[in-house]
Structures are given as structure tokens and as C-alpha cells.
Amino acid sequence: MSAIEILGLEKTYLVGFWTKRPKRALCPLHLTVEDGEIFGFLGPNGAGKTTTLKLLMGLVFPTAGSARLLGKEWTDPEVKTQIGFLPEQPYFYDHLTANELLNYYAQLSGVAAKERSRRVAATLERVGLKEVEGVQLRKFSKGMLQRVGIAQAILHDPKLVFFDEPMSGLDPIGRREVRDLMEQLKHEGKTVFFSTHILSDAEALCDRVAIIHQGELRGVGAVEDLTSSVQGKVEVIWLGTQVPASMKALGAECHITGDTVRAIIDESQQDAAIDALRRERLRLVALTPMRTSLEAYFVEKLRRAETTAGSTK
């Protein structure tokens, strides 16, 4: 069973005061997310990522289409006991303490009374907020609020978790922690669906990604597949500051940084390069095949979409 099946979900808004003009926020979207994977939903700002999430959460009603979450209709309220949601830049009842807030959410999610305090404590521990559990949320920093957001999303041990821009507002340590958490969730057998515009995060974490732009899906697939349109290049790094003539002859692009040189050569010339270095008695540090970065794929897809579509509307 797929964790998420989006069947033609579509949203058109009517904007304007006197005359209403339709504005397409999401074109009919067809997407499937498998059980147990970390799925990245990528796109620039305003692409329709948050709209999709809001549609799935039932906060906004689709113009057409439907979806199934964990095999049930997305409007079924009981499904929500198995789902966690972290909205973008979340805001919580700031008159409550972290403990009270999570307790409230646990109550609403139907966590049994006996279990509640244990779960809340464990979750607070997990997101690193145990020390401030009695502090009112109005005193929390942005990063702390983000952690609270994550906490309330996983508190009731849901099978499927939705994160909207989970890394926003976090410092590098925080981001690392969130990434680790997401991997842990995957190890626990949960499915994670998260939207972001930061591609390096997606590249590092996701099994599969989808790219959305101006409400339209531009590409879906496993990260390796998308980035394995390998340029056929190889990166060679060696100690020293010299660039042997033989390397230059291979047509390599060389960059000297500090005490290493980095050169990019064709895959076919791999062996010739190694020989060249050995002849010159230069110490080889690394030899790495280069993959298209997700970023390049992303930019490519967007650019192509724009040229085929003509004007950008």
C-alpha cells in the first residue's frame, strides 16, 4: 500500500474584488509516495508546495481531485491519528508552556491519558527541549519553536509525517539534528514527506523527489536516477601546487586551492591522469566520479519549462 496517493488534486483560486479571475495554484497533480521512504517535494517559493500540503491536511478544499493517505480517503478524520504535520513557520498558543502544548495536542490526537505524560516527556527529550518544558512559548526563539513544531508532529507516533520547510530558521546544528531525526523516523518505518527549496538537504536525505514549479509537476524520481545523468566527468585531487603539462594536455580544468589542486577530466581519461600524476610523483588525494547535482537538474528542468511555456505565466 502506498503511503500517499494523490489523484489529480487541483486548486484554482478566484482572485480580485469586483471581477473574479481564476488563479491556478495547483494543476492536477498525480503523485504516489511509497511506504517507508523519505520523499522530497521540491520547488521554488510559490510553486504550490504549501498548497499541496494544505490540501492534503484538509485545510483547503480542492477544486477537483482526491487523495488517499495510508489507504484511506484524505478527508477521513480517523486518518489524522496516524499523521503528523509541521506547517511552515509554525505559530503556537504562546500562553502555554511546551509541556502544556504537547499535552493538549496529545489529547486532541487521542493519545490515552496514561500514555500522555510519558510520550510528551520522551518527545521533548528527543527534540532537545526537556530543560525548557515549563517555559511559556512566547519566550521561545525561532529555532525552539521549530523544534516544538517537530515535536507536535511526531508526538503521537504517526505512520506518516508531513514537514513543510522543516529546516527553516534553524542554525547548522539544528539542521543536522533535524536531518538525523528524519533518518531515525525512516528507520522506525515511518514515511516522511517534506517540502523544501533547499536542494542539498533533499539530496542528502531523500529516496525520491518531485519537483514542482508554478503549480505543475516537472519531474519525479529517485535521487540517484535524476542525478545519474552523469556528465561523464571525474574529479581528481592531488597534493601540491603544480599542474603537470600532461594534465593540461588532457584538457583538464584545474583549480588550485591552498595546497591541493583540483582538476576535472573526462571519465575516459581517468587512467591517463593517474599515470600522469604517478610519473610526476604527485600524491593523489582523491578520484571521484562527478554526478549532476540535484541543483543542476532542478535549474535545468525549470529553465526548460519556461522556454517551452513561452512567457512565465
Added chain:
Amino acid sequence: MNRRRASIIAGVCLAISLAFSVVLLIYCDRVRPQSALEEVLYISSPKVLKRASLGYDGLLADIYWTRAVQYFGFRHHNGESSYNLLAPLLEISTQLDPHLVVAYEFGANFLAPAPPHGAGQPERAIRLMEFGIQNNPADWKLYYDLGFVYYMELQDYGKAADAFARGSKVPNAHPFLRLLAAQMAEHAGEFDTARMMWSATYQNSQDKLIRQNAVEHLRALHVDEDVTHLQEAVSRFGERTGRLPASMAELANAESLPGIPVDPDGHPYKLTPEGRVEVRVPDDFPFATKGLPPGFKPQPKFHSQEQ
């Protein structure tokens, strides 16, 4: 879809509760009409109310005045015979706005007369008039109203004359005030004087109820006068012939009247076998004092419709 089901249930609940609320209000109004008005009985000090109204006393005066009119009109229409909230309503209205002249007029016409035609509180009406005069000394109509109450309800012709005289001294007073003052002295109890008063009231008021009331009184005066004269004719006939006339036609003939006398509605007067002159439909003349069958109690309803 769950949302649709919830919407339908909510819509149905809305419709049902709305229906019940409206039905309850209709029932409430029928069973306890104007019940909220009773609170006027417990406003011990209109002055406090005036202060509490935070400067909106004009508006509040209008509200209480409108309530007074509705209160009286409603009860009058339903044939009620008591109007014990009228005095407090008028008093509060005039305390809030002492220049509400029409309220004093209303008091003179409906506070003073005895039930079922009014609240039967002539003293209170007098006090109201005096308060009105105190606050509006240049309004001749208030002196007229004061005199009116003395004349109509208390039959105190001396004080009535005083009031009319005071009023006649006000600049721009209507000339008939001087006339009325003079009439009081000698012709107080006559039909013509009463007719003059009611015509004056009719002409000088804008209020629908007051005018209708005046019209009814004029009609009654007409009947009273007619019946008096006809009754005198019957007596004369009796003296001449030693018996009662057999019918109105015979009496008309004997008196050389142009035709059978009719009342203001055009119905001929009756002559009973006992020799009494009566109107055909007594109910149409609630204020008539003559020409009514013995033991007849008038209903305080207005017959004529003021256009």
C-alpha cells in the same frame, strides 16, 4: 464527503432553531404582550435615567414616547380597560425631553379620562401639564390642554377659565383661548362649548389617536344634542296629545321635520314603545351619554377611521 454531511446537519439545525426561536417570540408576544414595558413602574427616578442615558436622552425620550403611544393604542384596540403604565411612560418621556409637547397633549387626552377611555388619573394629568408649562411657557397649546382637563374631567370651570386666560396672554396664542375663557363663565355646560373644545383639539393636534378621539366626541355630542331635542319633542307631543307618538314618522310629521331624523351615520333614530329616543347602533358612539338603551356599557373602540 464528511464536510458535506456536516454542512447539511448544520444547515438543518440552523433552520430548525431559527423556526423555533421565531415561534417562541410570537408566542411570547401573544401571551405576555408588551411585558418588557412593566419595568417603567420600577424606574423610581426618571432623573437618574436621564443621567444614565449618557447624553442620549433625546433618543431615549423618543423611545419611551413611542412605547407610550404603542402601549395605549394596543390596549385600546384590544378593548382593555386599564392603562396603568401610561402615566409612568409619559412622565419618563417628558422628564427625558421636557420639550416633547405632543406627550403632554397625549396625557391631556388619554391620561385624564376615566377607564375604559383613559387611565383615569386627572390629577396626574394636571401635574404633567403644569410641568410642561413650566418647561415650555411660550407654548399656548399646553395651557389649552390644562384647561381641557379641568373642563372635561374635573368639571372645574373656574380653573379651566384660569388656564385659558393664562394661555391667551402668551404671544401668538390662538384667539379662541380668550373666547373659551369667557365661555367658561356662563356657558360651561352647553353643547356649543364642548363642541368648540373638541373641534379645537381636532384642529390643533397632529396625533392620529387624539384626532380620532376628538372626532368620536364630536359625533357623540351630535347624538346627545339630537336626542335631547328629540326627547323634548316627545314630551311636547305627549303634552299635546296625551299619548306617546306611535312611531318616529308620526313625531317627525307633528314637528314638521323634513324627514325622519338620522344620526351622524345616517341611521334613523328609534322610538321605543316607552317613549325613549335611541340610536340604532349604540356601539358606534362610545362617548354618547344620551340615546343609549338602559344598562348599556360602551366599548372604548373608535368607530370612525381617521384617514
Added chain:
Amino acid sequence: MKARIVHIASNTFREAVRDRVLYNLIAFALLLSGASVLVGQISIDIEKLVVINLGLTAVSLFGIVIAIFIGIGLVSKEIEKRTLYTVLSRPVRRWEFIVGKFFGLAGTLVVNTFFMAIGVFAALFFVSHKFVRTDALILVALYFIVLEFFIICSLALLFSSFSSPLLSAVFAFSLFVIGSFAEDLRGFAGMTHGFTRWLATGAAYLVPNFSAFNVIGSIAHEQPVAAQLILLNTVYALFYSAMALSGAVLIFENRNLK
């Protein structure tokens, strides 16, 4: 289902308390004790009257203000601040949210009124030095005031579900004022003709009938309240609140949350 409503209600109550709503009780206490001491010293033979009139009027007005000011933000604030997202992503039905909020606010007002009632009776004892049987009428007046609160809460919630806090406050307050003259309005409507009659009658019967709930003047003079009125008002408040809440649910169920 019921558990969720209770949780939402208690959270709403907690929010009101933490918002320092109950501090209004201090202002109330000051007002009432000041007045009691004042009339006690002047001794103009109407101390009891003043205490009851002033006390009950204050209970009513303070409560209406609180009901409106908290009520108008109940839904619109949550939408604006997006605290609603994390609530609705849980198995909470939208109608449960509205009903829970209503009971939370109504509960806050009942608690507030309870404390104020103690204040009124305390002030009464202070000026009269004893209680008489007719003082129980004050409880009836308080009951009617609480019923008024229920109606106002439901209306504030209704407006909050689709309108901004400022407009909601204006609407709710206007309906309170107009509702106090509801009986007059019905009378006027009866006197109009034609199309105006339709409009006026419609408005007159839709407006909440607050004129029937205000018995402060008469019970201050120890006049009894008809049992019939108590029953009528209770049932009316029930249906009217249900109506406004149904409206709120209807709107909220179909609202796209931006």
C-alpha cells in the same frame, strides 16, 4: 468526540484566564464596594436598591464586554495566527472546534459571573445586614444574565468565523443594543406596511430578544418573576444560541484557510 470538545473548551478557558480576563473582577469588586460604602454612609433609604441595580448592571455589562472581546477573536485570531493548522491536522472535526470554543468562552463567563455574584451578595449584606427571601430573586436575574451571555457568545463566535475582529465587535455590539429594544422593534414592524413591513418584521424576529431578559429593575423592587418567563427565556436562549452556532459551523466547515 466529547473528549476533544472538552479539551478544546478547557484550553479556551485556560487561554482566557491567562489573558488576565479574570482581572476584571478586581475592577468590579472596586466599583461595587466603593458604591456600597458610599451609599452606606449617605443612607438615603435606597441602599439596597442601588446595590442591586448597580451590581447587576455591572455584572451584565462587564460580561457582555468580555464575551464580545474574547469571542470575536476565537476563530479569526486562530486563522490569522495559523495556530489552527496544527489543530486541524489532528482528528478534530471542524464543528467540534467551534462547539469547544463556545463552551470554553461560556464557561469562562459563568465562572466570572459566579465570583461577581458573591460580590453582589457580599455588598448587599454590607448595606442591609441581613438577607431576606426576596433576595433569591437576584439569582433569577443572574440566571437571565448568564443566558444573555450564551447568546452573545454564540453571536460573537458566528461573526468571528467569517469576519475580522473589528467588524465582529461592531456587529455583536450592535446586535446587543438592538436586541435590548427587540420588543419595541417588533411593535414598530407591526405598524409598517408593504415591503418595509417584510424587512422590519424579518429583522425584528431575527434580532436576539434581550428585552425579555432584563429584569434588574423589577427584582430590585422585589417583584416576582413569572415562572413562565423563566421557561420561555431558557428555551429561547437555547434555540437562539443553537442557531448562531449552527451558522458558525456551516461557515467554518466550508472555509478555505489561507
